[in-house]
Amino acid sequence: MADDSAGGRTATLAEAAGAAAPEVPDVQATGVLDAVEAAPPATAWYRGEVVHTWLPIALFLALIAFRDSLQPLLSGPAISTWFAIFVSICIQALPFLGLGVLVSAVITAYVPTSWLTRAIPSRPVFAVPAASAAGAVLPGCECGSVPIAGGLISRGVAPAAALAFLLSAPAINPIVLISTAVAFPGRPEFVWARLIASFTVAVVVGLAWTAFARPEWLRLRPRPHLQGASSRPRTFVLTAQHDFVHAGGFLVFGAMTAATLNVLIPRAVLDTLAGQALVALLTLAVLAVVLAICSEADAFIAASLAVFGPRAQLAFMVVGPAVDVKLIALQAGTFGRGFALRFAPFTFVVAVVVASLVAAVLL
């Protein structure tokens, strides 16, 4: 893939807009230097600079300058708890996110494109399980696996296999499994249950796609890509930068949501919902969709939801990497809205059912 992006194709603005893109690149790697081809008029550039750089920086500095006056306003017990939980989720996830971004950037820049396509058989019946298994060796957040799947499809891999990969890569890679083991100390059965359930979901959804899907459901949208990437180190740096900023932003959003739910939802309500097995299961499954926690960090959240019981906790970890609000947005952007509207609900149902069955056996 580095070879492709290093080819130095100079895309025009029309290409970037999707009018005549000859080929969709395999990996979306839009760094700071994307769209250098389109120099906007000077005034627009100036306004953009003010809005996108100096305004946020000025706001940030103002916050710090007025911290002594702000602190009393931000120190009630509920809001302090919100801040502590919010920051702790961000801090805890930071090394995991960093490692995932590092590995995905190494793969983007230094691993040849063809190895996955060569490794995956052409018949979907074999390709789907193979692609699901391949997901296990590619660490990364779900945000990273969407563009990779798009690239695989554009390079001729069966969509079903690419989608199986899309589902398995963020769910069962080593970083996710290790963080699950850390989050559930002394309970390795959670790691096994997660591995088996998520792998099964990827295979079932992939095979179902082979059997029932119509080609027109999936429309690849051309994406802007890394321009004039002349070297592998440059591809590496710009991919890492883009992925970190992108996934990190979504992670912070997830931490905000989690902290809000933690503080806002009265314990009595959670206890009531947690009390009934089916309600608890569906509550955590929906929570996984809404929270949109990075798969590398979601085990820690799941561990804190012990009051819902192991079945619901497993459903939380199986649904989260497969379906969540930010993934639905990413998928709609990459494969089209018609795709996301079909794929997400179907995957949700499969994930909940499979997680329940696996939990019944293993947990």
Place this chain on the structure above:
Amino acid sequence: MSPVLQISALALLGTTALRLVASGEYLRFVKPSLAPWLLLTGVALVALGAAVTWYLWRAADDASSHAHGGPRIGLLLLLPVAVVYVVAPPPLGSYAAERTAAREPTQVAAPSTVLPLPEPDADGYRATSLDEYTARPFWNIEPSYEGEPVRLTGFVTPRAEGGWYLTRIQIACCAADGFPIKVFVRDTGPVPPRDSWVRVDGRGLATVSPEYEEDDALGEVLAERVVPIEEPASPYEDQPGL
């Protein structure tokens, strides 16, 4: 999100991670074992910011065009940095303790077995964690603290019906998974201020009255002396076994 802002966000996040570890403030959010990983991540983020700056600099040389935006969602990366510098939130306290259900204390030894008590300190008290203190009666581990001189530290969670609980939050990874350990303090003095940190020197009790158990308390202690102290460097108790 402009390139300059993205680079700023990377550098700020990296330096914030380094600062949190250097000042020890990270212990308000995560467990001690994360320190080396936070340091590595901090250094890596600063290096990444520097590398992006380098490539941006070179691109500015060979093209008059201007680079624009990354994903706008990335702006959110500035939020935790702002919270750390502006709010500097205190560790979880009584508010979280009242809203979170307790769990079983850690199983420090096989149930109904013998695990020696910690040695008395210079003042003759056996200093221990709330987790270990409550685990003995819960898992029926001998010998018990019954009648022993004990020294416990925690913050104050007042009890609605009078009295107060010596409280500590125990975490497995980060504050988001924290849960409280509460020990009722039999004490004749006034209730210390909510969320203030105290050390309780007293005599161990092996049982919990049902009215405190209803509040999720796992133990009781008979106070001889309640001493106000500074917030400890590590405000949470670590869940052992990681």
